Amino acid sequence: MLKEVCVENFTNVPDVIAKGADRIELCDNLAAGGTTVSHGVAEVTINYCHDKNIKVMSMVRPRGGDFVFSKEEVDMMKRDLVHLKELGTDGVVLGCLTDTGWIDEEAMIILLDIAKGLEVTFHMAFDHICPESQLKAIDWLVEHGVK
Template sequence: MLKEVCVENFAMIPEKIAKGAGRIELCDNLSAGGTTVSHGVALKAIEYCHSKDIKVMSMVRPRGGKFIYSIEEIEIMKHDLLHLKQLGTDGVVFGCLDHTGWIDEAAMAALLELAEGVEITFHMAFDQIKPGKQLDAIDWLVKQGVHRILTHGGPLDFGIEHHLSRLKEFIDYAAGRIIILPGGGITRNNLLSITTVLNVSEVHGTRIVD
């Protein structure tokens, strides 16, 4: 079981790896849902993780809030993505939506082109896509070569246990074409029960190794 631990800044990374983190999602401002870290944090975190043979997935998000971005914000994301690649990140984590509750295909296409050569996770913006379009979104992301989708399975107002049937639907529909990465509220205490139901090999959270 690969445990991807979401870590804010560098300070907790050594402890999380020592406790069993198999991959790090690197971000800042967890209270806002995660944003892009500074140059110094990214540099030191990637260096340290690679010294422990641990991959780093770096958040590319210029601010908290909605996942509908302006032209200027997309340009910021492009620069940040290229910068993180230059620093040696193993993957990037991002997601862009439009005002209709669908993927911002143009913004995603531009970012995906720049992300070539590293792993790509479409993050929890997926949970803001209209439910009736989420299976279509899986198909679209598969076609674009995205590696995984990070999803809570439904609104964060409810614990992940309430969304297991929906997550199972995503996993069954994806059928191995893309990794469905469950996250949001998975802890060391409920990890076994959730992974038993979902039959997944990767999980994501801030407390899964505590």
């Protein structure tokens, strides 16, 4: 069984690893559902975790609120994803929706292309897909390499 712990900054990382965490989900601003962390937090956490053979999944989300992102916000996500990949993150946690409550396929395909070589998790945006479309959404995500 994988024991993943979601952390908001580096402060608790050594303790949760000592208590048995197998993987860290790194994000900022948990009160807003999680957003992308700063460069410093990402670099220190990824390096520390890798020294302990612990994988890091990094949140790629420019803001709290809904999961319908503007072109500019998707551009921010692209930059953050490239940056986190360069820092050595093992995977990313992300999700984009349309205003109709479906996967923003265009944005996701762009982000998934940049994320090649990383594990990708579609985050809680999934819960905002209408229930009758969720099985179809799972199929779309699996077809595009999302865990």
